[in-house]
Amino acid sequence: MSHDSQPANPHSTITAWRAIDAAANRAAEGLRVVEDFVRFGLDDRHLTTQVKNLRHDLTATLKLFSSETLHRARDTQADVGVTVSTEAEQARTDLAQIAISNLKRAQQSLRTLEEFSKLVQPAVSSHFEQLRYRSYTLEKAITTTRENGARLADARLYVLIDGGRDAEHFAQLAGELIAGGVDILQLRDKRLDDKTLLERARHLRKMTSESSTFFIVNDRVDIAALAGADGVHVGQEELSVKEARAILGVDKLVGVSTHSIEQARRAVLDGADYIGVGPTFPSQTKSFDQFPGLDLVRQVADEIRLPAFAIGGISAENVGQVIDAGLTRVAVSGAVAAAKDPKSAAAKLRAILQTD
Numbered sequence: 001m002s003h004d005s006q007p008a009n010p011h012s013t014i015t016a017w018r019a020i021d022a023a024a025n026r027a028a029e030g031l032r033v034v035e036d037f038v039r040f041g042l043d044d045r046h047l048t049t050q051v052k053n054l055r056h057d058l059t060a061t062l063k064l065f066s067s068e069t070l071h072r073a074r075d076t077q078a079d080v081g082v083t084v085s086t087e088a089e090q091a092r093t094d095l096a097q098i099a100i101s102n103l104k105r106a107q108q109s110l111r112t113l114e115e116f117s118k119l120v121q122p123a124v125s126s127h128f129e130q131l132r133y134r135s136y137t138l139e140k141a142i143t144t145t146r147e148n149g150a151r152l153a154d155a156r157l158y159v160l161i162d163g164g165r166d167a168e169h170f171a172q173l174a175g176e177l178i179a180g181g182v183d184i185l186q187l188r189d190k191r192l193d194d195k196t197l198l199e200r201a202r203h204l205r206k207m208t209s210e211s212s213t214f215f216i217v218n219d220r221v222d223i224a225a226l227a228g229a230d231g232v233h234v235g236q237e238e239l240s241v242k243e244a245r246a247i248l249g250v251d252k253l254v255g256v257s258t259h260s261i262e263q264a265r266r267a268v269l270d271g272a273d274y275i276g277v278g279p280t281f282p283s284q285t286k287s288f289d290q291f292p293g294l295d296l297v298r299q300v301a302d303e304i305r306l307p308a309f310a311i312g313g314i315s316a317e318n319v320g321q322v323i324d325a326g327l328t329r330v331a332v333s334g335a336v337a338a339a340k341d342p343k344s345a346a347a348k349l350r351a352i353l354q355t356d
């Protein structure tokens with residue numbers, strides 16, 4: 001029956017069932033290709049589970065239709081679409097492109113399912129809409145994981161520094177760390193007034209621009225935007241990834257602190273560019289009541305391929321335990337910034353982290 005309770009025209013009904021049958025198969029096939037890409041191409045257990053769940057939920061929703069009706073409506077021989085194949089369908093040059101094309105194909109099919117089911121079984125339509133929205137979230141998470149895997153491929157050592165005693169002391173330390181091979185520098189200062197913090201941020205922007213070191217501001221999206229930083233780092237109780245991105249723009253990095261595997265999984269789906277994982281060990285820089293420790297490092301290394309930096313009390317002495325637990329990226333403060341010779345402390349840690 002149609003929306004206004006008029007009996008649907010039998011020709012429209014059979015057309016709708018044929019389209020639903022074809023779209024159901026396309027959506028399921030497309031999602032299977034995506035699942036195989038995140039599984040074998042990205043080696044990402046979390047995203048594999050997410051795509052698999054989406055595929056299973058699609059199957060469960062399709063069971064709300066009568067399979068007999070669908071099969072009766074099927075007429076592959078008469079389907080003019082079977083022999084139509086565009087050049088773009090044939091020209092696939094890399095795995096990620098294949099996966100994304102298939103995801104888009106699944107999304108389009110979900111849209112067909114949503115629209116055509118309105119004619120024959122309206123109550124099911126909104127289920128397909130929800131599945132389509134989930135597929136958009138996954139598309140973003142897959143793309144971000146893949147792109148940041150490349151963008152931050154070489155980023156192993158991430159160092160947090162404060163604004164220092166004065167501008168000169170700050171510039172001296174920053175200069176040494178950049179020269180010591182630090183991949184990412186974070187300005188993390190909770191005591192400076194805004195004017196001075198922005199001055200430090202602008203100074204660091206200038207220094208890092210002449211190097212390959214990324215520059216991130218902790219907490220303060222406003223300061224990051226004004227200084228033209230490469231990004232911002234936010235905690236669980238701060239602005240969300242979406243909010244930070246709305247201010248900074250799509251090209252900037254947004255990192256998120258995670259203290260449990262659930263938070264790490266959520267950060268991936270929220271579209272974070274990287275995650276901080278910790279605290280790993282007791283820290284001189286910040287005090288904590290709880291330590292997810294190396295267990296969380298192991299869980300993240302096992303499940304997640306978005307760049308992940310272990311943080312909290314990490315030094316040249318214990319970084320081997322982090323590497324053994326599966327992560328080769330760390331964020332540190334004290335072990336480098338408070339060292340007698342910050343440049344060689346950074347270079348030493350960086351060398352240990354270069355495991356390949």
Ligand SMILES: Cc1ncc(COP(=O)(O)OP(=O)(O)O)c(N)n1
Nearest residue numbers: 218219233234235236257276311331
């Ligand atoms: C790389 C990185 N990871 C984690 C943190 C901690 O952020 P947050 O939990 O918001 O705590 P504060 O640093 O703001 O005290 C970080 N800053 N950087």
Ligand SMILES: Cc1ncsc1CCOP(=O)(O)O
Nearest residue numbers: 283285311312313332333334
């Ligand atoms: C900000 C922060 N968040 C978790 S641990 C930490 C401090 C890292 O500093 P350190 O390397 O000196 O422990």
Ligand SMILES: [Mg+2]
Nearest residue numbers: 219234235238
């Ligand atoms: Mg914070």
